[in-house]
Amino acid sequence: MSFTQELRRQSDGIFQAIFDHPFVRGIAAGTLSREQLIHYVKQDFEYLNAYMRIYGIAISKSTSRNEIATFNEQISFILNSEIHPHQNFCAAAGVTYEELQGYPLAPSAHHYIRHMLTVAHEGSLGEIMAVLLPCPWTYLEIGCKLLDEVKPDESHPFYDWIYFYGNRGEEATAKFCNGVDLWAESATAAERERMTEHFMLSCQLEYMFWDMAYKQEEWPVQMQAAVL
Ligand SMILES: Cc1ncc(C[n+]2csc(CCO)c2C)c(N)n1
Numbered sequence: 001m002s003f004t005q006e007l008r009r010q011s012d013g014i015f016q017a018i019f020d021h022p023f024v025r026g027i028a029a030g031t032l033s034r035e036q037l038i039h040y041v042k043q044d045f046e047y048l049n050a051y052m053r054i055y056g057i058a059i060s061k062s063t064s065r066n067e068i069a070t071f072n073e074q075i076s077f078i079l080n081s082e083i084h085p086h087q088n089f090c091a092a093a094g095v096t097y098e099e100l101q102g103y104p105l106a107p108s109a110h111h112y113i114r115h116m117l118t119v120a121h122e123g124s125l126g127e128i129m130a131v132l133l134p135c136p137w138t139y140l141e142i143g144c145k146l147l148d149e150v151k152p153d154e155s156h157p158f159y160d161w162i163y164f165y166g167n168r169g170e171e172a173t174a175k176f177c178n179g180v181d182l183w184a185e186s187a188t189a190a191e192r193e194r195m196t197e198h199f200m201l202s203c204q205l206e207y208m209f210w211d212m213a214y215k216q217e218e219w220p221v222q223m224q225a226a227v228l
Contacts, residue, residue, distance in 0.1 A: 040213035126183030
C-alpha cells in the first residue's frame with residue numbers, strides 16, 4: 001500500500017462523515033439556503049487566497065523547475081477555474097461574486113488557514129503537500145459521488161458545481177498523491193508521521209469548513225468596530 005493509500009485508509013471515517021454532512025447532502029438535494037451559500041462563498045474566497053499563498057511558500061521551498069511549474073499551474077487553476085463553482089453558488093443565491101469578497105474569517109476557516117500557514121512556515125515541501133492534499137482529494141470524491149448519485153441535469157441548481165468537481169481534478173489529485181508518495185519514500189519515519197498528522201488535521205478541518213457554512217458559524221462575541 002502506498003503512503004497516500006494508507007492516508008486515505010486512515011481518514012476514511014472523516015471522508016464518510018463529509019459525504020454525509022448536511023451541507024454536502026444539501027448540494028445533492030439542491031436545498032441549501034441563500035444564507036448558507038453566501039456564508040460558504042465569503043469564507044471560501046478567503047480560503048482560496050490563503051491556499052494560493054501556501055503554494056507561493058511551496059515555490060520558495062522548491063528545488064527544481066518541475067516543482068515550481070506544478071505549483072504555478074495550481075495557482076493559475078485556482079485563479080482562473082475555481083471561480084466557476086463559486087459563481088454557481090452566487091447565481092443560486094442571487095448575489096454577485098464581488099459582493100462576497102473581503103469578509104473577516106469565521107472561526108473554522110481561520111483555524112484551517114492557520115493550520116496550513118503553520119505547516120508552510122515550519123515544514124518541508126512534503127509536509128506542505130500533505131497539509132494541502134485533503135482539499136483536492138475530498139472535493140474530487142464528493143464530486144464523483146454526487147455525479148453518480150444525483151446524475152444532475154441542467155435544471156439542478158448545483159449542476160455546474162457537481163460537474164466541476166466530479167468531472168475534473170482526477171489527474172491533478174493523482175499527480176498530487178504521486179508527489180506526496182515520492183517525498184514519503186525518502187523521508188524519515190518522524191517526517192512521515194508529521195505528514196500524516198498534517199493530512200489528518202486538514203481532513204478534520206475540511207469537515208469543519210462544511211459545518212461552519214451550514215451553521216453560518218460566527219465568533220461567539222461580535223467584534224467592536226474601531227473608534228477612530
Ligand atoms: C475549504 C475548501 N476545500 C477544498 C476546496 C476545493 N479546492 C480548492 S483549491 C483546489 C485545487 C487544489 O490545487 C480545490 C480542489 C475548496 N474550494 N474549499
